Amino acid sequence: MKIFELNHVAIHVKDVEASCRFYGDVLQLPRLPRPAFTFPGAWFKLGQSQELHIIGERTEPVLAHNRGNHFALRVDNLEEWEQRLDKLGIHHLPRKTRPDGILQLFLRDPDGHVVELFSPP
Numbered sequence: 001m002k003i004f005e006l007n008h009v010a011i012h013v014k015d016v017e018a019s020c021r022f023y024g025d026v027l028q029l030p031r032l033p034r035p036a037f038t039f040p041g042a043w044f045k046l047g048q049s050q051e052l053h054i055i056g057e058r059t060e061p062v063l064a065h066n067r068g069n070h071f072a073l074r075v076d077n078l079e080e081w082e083q084r085l086d087k088l089g090i091h092h093l094p095r096k097t098r099p100d101g102i103l104q105l106f107l108r109d110p111d112g113h114v115v116e117l118f119s120p121p
């Protein structure tokens with residue numbers, strides 16, 4: 001028995017279209033076809049083979065923190081991403097360096113889910 005991969009991350013959102021604008025337009029994730037479920041949602045490509053699944057109709061608050069519930073995306077150039085977020089007026093925590101030299105910054109999506117962007121030193 002073995003586990004092969006992390007296939008997807010699913011997040012529950014209040015407004016699917018607002019989340020699609022954030023993940024598609026701000027973070028530039030490519031949108032994927034999605035089966036015709038009985039509830040609203042959207043799928044996005046994460047890297048080579050992982051996916052982000054947006055699930056609509058959230059009514060409960062999101063409890064997330066950069067040292068708690070979050071997911072991390074490795075990016076090509078964190079400084080360029082930080083400049084992009086600033087230009088778009090997207091609030092984020094200041095960029096910092098982990099003890100192992102990894103550069104990281106944290107931001108929130110429209111529902112308050114924490115996303116970490118990071119790049120190797």
